[in-house]
Amino acid sequence: MPKLKNDTLIRALLRQPTPYTPIWLMRQAGRYLPEYNATRARAGSFLALCKNPDLATEVTLQPLARFALDAAIVFSDILTLPDAMGLGLRFTEGEGPRLERPLREEREIRNLVVPDPDQHLRYVLDTVRQVRKALADEVPLIGFSGSPFTLACYMVEGGANSDFRNVKTMLYNRPELLHHILEVNCRAVTAYLNAQIESGAQAVMMFDTWGGTLGTAEYREFSLAYMRRALEGLKREHRGERIPSILFTKGGGAWLEAIAASGCDTVGIDWTVDIGTARSRIGVRVALQGNLDPAVLLAGPKAVHNGAAAVLAAFGHGAGHVFNLGHGVSQFTPPESVAVLVDAVHDLSRAYH
Amino acid sequence: MPKLKNDTLIRALLRQPTPYTPIWLMRQAGRYLPEYNATRARAGSFLALCKNPDLATEVTLQPLARFALDAAIVFSDILTLPDAMGLGLRFTEGEGPRLERPLREEREIRNLVVPDPDQHLRYVLDTVRQVRKALADEVPLIGFSGSPFTLACYMVEGGANSDFRNVKTMLYNRPELLHHILEVNCRAVTAYLNAQIESGAQAVMMFDTWGGTLGTAEYREFSLAYMRRALEGLKREHRGERIPSILFTKGGGAWLEAIAASGCDTVGIDWTVDIGTARSRIGVRVALQGNLDPAVLLAGPKAVHNGAAAVLAAFGHGAGHVFNLGHGVSQFTPPESVAVLVDAVHDLSRAYH
Numbered sequence: 113m114p115k116l117k118n119d120t121l122i123r124a125l126l127r128q129p130t131p132y133t134p135i136w137l138m139r140q141a142g143r144y145l146p147e148y149n150a151t152r153a154r155a156g157s158f159l160a161l162c163k164n165p166d167l168a169t170e171v172t173l174q175p176l177a178r179f180a181l182d183a184a185i186v187f188s189d190i191l192t193l194p195d196a197m198g199l200g201l202r203f204t205e206g207e208g209p210r211l212e213r214p215l216r217e218e219r220e221i222r223n224l225v226v227p228d229p230d231q232h233l234r235y236v237l238d239t240v241r242q243v244r245k246a247l248a249d250e251v252p253l254i255g256f257s258g259s260p261f262t263l264a265c266y267m268v269e270g271g272a273n274s275d276f277r278n279v280k281t282m283l284y285n286r287p288e289l290l291h292h293i294l295e296v297n298c299r300a301v302t303a304y305l306n307a308q309i310e311s312g313a314q315a316v317m318m319f320d321t322w323g324g325t326l327g328t329a330e331y332r333e334f335s336l337a338y339m340r341r342a343l344e345g346l347k348r349e350h351r352g353e354r355i356p357s358i359l360f361t362k363g364g365g366a367w368l369e370a371i372a373a374s375g376c377d378t379v380g381i382d383w384t385v386d387i388g389t390a391r392s393r394i395g396v397r398v399a400l401q402g403n404l405d406p407a408v409l410l411a412g413p414k415a416v417h418n419g420a421a422a423v424l425a426a427f428g429h430g431a432g433h434v435f436n437l438g439h440g441v442s443q444f445t446p447p448e449s450v451a452v453l454v455d456a457v458h459d460l461s462r463a464y465h
Numbered sequence: 466m467p468k469l470k471n472d473t474l475i476r477a478l479l480r481q482p483t484p485y486t487p488i489w490l491m492r493q494a495g496r497y498l499p500e501y502n503a504t505r506a507r508a509g510s511f512l513a514l515c516k517n518p519d520l521a522t523e524v525t526l527q528p529l530a531r532f533a534l535d536a537a538i539v540f541s542d543i544l545t546l547p548d549a550m551g552l553g554l555r556f557t558e559g560e561g562p563r564l565e566r567p568l569r570e571e572r573e574i575r576n577l578v579v580p581d582p583d584q585h586l587r588y589v590l591d592t593v594r595q596v597r598k599a600l601a602d603e604v605p606l607i608g609f610s611g612s613p614f615t616l617a618c619y620m621v622e623g624g625a626n627s628d629f630r631n632v633k634t635m636l637y638n639r640p641e642l643l644h645h646i647l648e649v650n651c652r653a654v655t656a657y658l659n660a661q662i663e664s665g666a667q668a669v670m671m672f673d674t675w676g677g678t679l680g681t682a683e684y685r686e687f688s689l690a691y692m693r694r695a696l697e698g699l700k701r702e703h704r705g706e707r708i709p710s711i712l713f714t715k716g717g718g719a720w721l722e723a724i725a726a727s728g729c730d731t732v733g734i735d736w737t738v739d740i741g742t743a744r745s746r747i748g749v750r751v752a753l754q755g756n757l758d759p760a761v762l763l764a765g766p767k768a769v770h771n772g773a774a775a776v777l778a779a780f781g782h783g784a785g786h787v788f789n790l791g792h793g794v795s796q797f798t799p800p801e802s803v804a805v806l807v808d809a810v811h812d813l814s815r816a817y818h
Contacts, residue, residue, distance in 0.1 A: 407633030
């Protein structure tokens with residue numbers, strides 16, 4: 113096994129010392145990059161781009177050609193998994209993703225099966241393999257999945273909506289049905305992430321985008337419990353290398369202690385949480401990933417520099433911090449702002465290591 | 466001054482003993498009620514309804530005719546204040562509210578003036594007076610306003626959008642401009658709430674719907690500081706009666722201690738916070754209002770009963786709890802569920818008092 117030339121991300125995820133704070137950005141390959149939009153136009157659609165390993169590899173690598181990022185993340189979408197379950201994914205301009213056959217009937221729910229990643233998500237695994245090869249061990253590759261609950265939100269609602277009334281009605285009225293979906297999702301997420309690891313992903317992240325819309329008791333029962341179970345089923349090592357895991361619940365700031373006890377190596381935090389406070393709460397157990405407000409990237413180089421400095425200062429000295437935004441890069445971000453951010457984090461963080 | 470026949474709300478807001486836990490619901494007069502939809506149809510539009518004191522009084526009273534609620538809240542919208550500032554409010558079906566002249570230019574921002582409630586918001590004050598008269602001191606009437614920051618979000622964005630990129634760009638790039646808007650808004654909110662109190666509102670609430678989208682430091686500087694200042698300017702008494710104040714920041718669960726120190730009498734909490742934990746954090750300083758997930762009302766009578774029981778049990782014994790949802794009533798709520806909720810809260814809460 114060749115060693116990673118830049119292993120700062122892996123080391124920071126495991127709270128090992130690094131010479132500076134590594135940085136990558138959620139949605140770092142995306143619409144704010146003109147070269148991404150060009151590739152997407154060639155693909156014809158977002159979904160066609162996801163399903164074409166050559167083009168998905170191309171867009172995965174685009175931000176690394178521009179910026180000195182410390183990791184790549186495979187270009188994909190969390191809804192590829194429900195699509196592989198037969199729910200029929202499509203993207204419409206302006207409306208976001210839709211599943212054509214959302215789960216409403218008990219019969220459909222009982223018929224749900226765990227997809228075989230090698231068969232139904234082969235295009236993602238092919239992308240992982242191609243990206244790994246193209247990266248030539250310069251920086252690590254992150255694989256990812258939606259959390260069981262977040263996937264269930266889309267699978268029951270059929271798309272994103274602000275009140276989640278179908279999935280919540282099921283939660284409060286027919287919890288056993290939602291638990292059944294979550295059990296299937298949990299096994300599917302585990303198999304999917306393990307397949308990404310076997311194909312070359314060197315760290316994995318679970319995105320719990322909608323867990324923060326739950327009450328405390330419901331979050332534990334319907335979201336965190338299944339993420340914990342998925343984590344238990346993950347390969348912790350592959351070919352002699354430790355595979356760190358990251359768990360990110362957007363809006364989960366109130367539950368950091370419980371999230372840190374889930375078995376993950378690193379907890380992602382959104383920008384509403386003070387990262388210094390988060391570190392004092394859970395920093396002895398796990399590393400932290402985050403947490404600049406993505407809107408700072410819209411406000412010019414001085415604001416970006418100050419924002420980076422503030423997050424680094426709030427975390428303070430020592431190991432266990434992966435710099436990131438608190439949410440994905442906005443499509444309105446000037447690429448130059450990302451360059452300023454990456455350089456500022458690399459420069460300013462040396463004083464803390 | 467005639468005494469209120471049912472003063473449980475006022476007493477609970479001030480942490481005084483009551484025989485049971487009072488309940489009212491955010492957006493209790495709204496689209497889930499067929500009689501509301503009928504009145505709105507007669508008015509022609511939502512905005513026409515807000516601006517017609519006779520019809521606004523009618524819809525304010527509608528939920529009290531159906532349910533044994535312990536308070537009325539004046540039917541209005543938080544955007545009436547930016548409308549009174551000349552920003553041009555209109556509502557479009559399916560899209561939500563829009564301000565026709567959002568604040569983008571420094572000149573427009575510098576020209577912003579505090580509207581005189583007696584002149585520009587007279588229709589709200591007339592509604593307050595008419596509702597007070599119609600209530601005949603049966604239950605108290607709550608007046609309300611958006612928070613300075615939440616109003617600024619709409620005033621800069623021109624409408625609701627999920628990333629708040631204009632107002633956040635201003636916050637990070639031209640903070641002095643946002644501070645200017647917030648100073649004007651703060652004086653406007655104070656004048657508006659005091660005018661409602663003078664017209665008959667017996668408690669007042671500030672809705673900080675978007676403060677929870679800020680980071681911790683930004684929340685304190687751009688939202689909480691101005692709510693505190695607005696609270697300082699509020700009449701605490703009117704005609705010998707104490708006027709309690711409620712402050713509600715949606716998504717503010719991480720900042721409860723700071724919110725409780727703002728000078729308000731009661732802190733509203735959303736459903737993501739455990740109300741027992743919230744009470745142990747701030748319950749010696751303020752009363753708490755909340756916090757059932759509005760989605761529980763979609764899930765049938767058993768779920769509603771269980772949900773009410775769980776919130777009451779989590780708060781526990783003693784004074785200082787006003788039952789409410791953690792957010793407004795969904796338009797998809799069956800009115801019967803509200804009846805079940807109100808009765809369950811009244812019945813079950815007696816054991817805790």
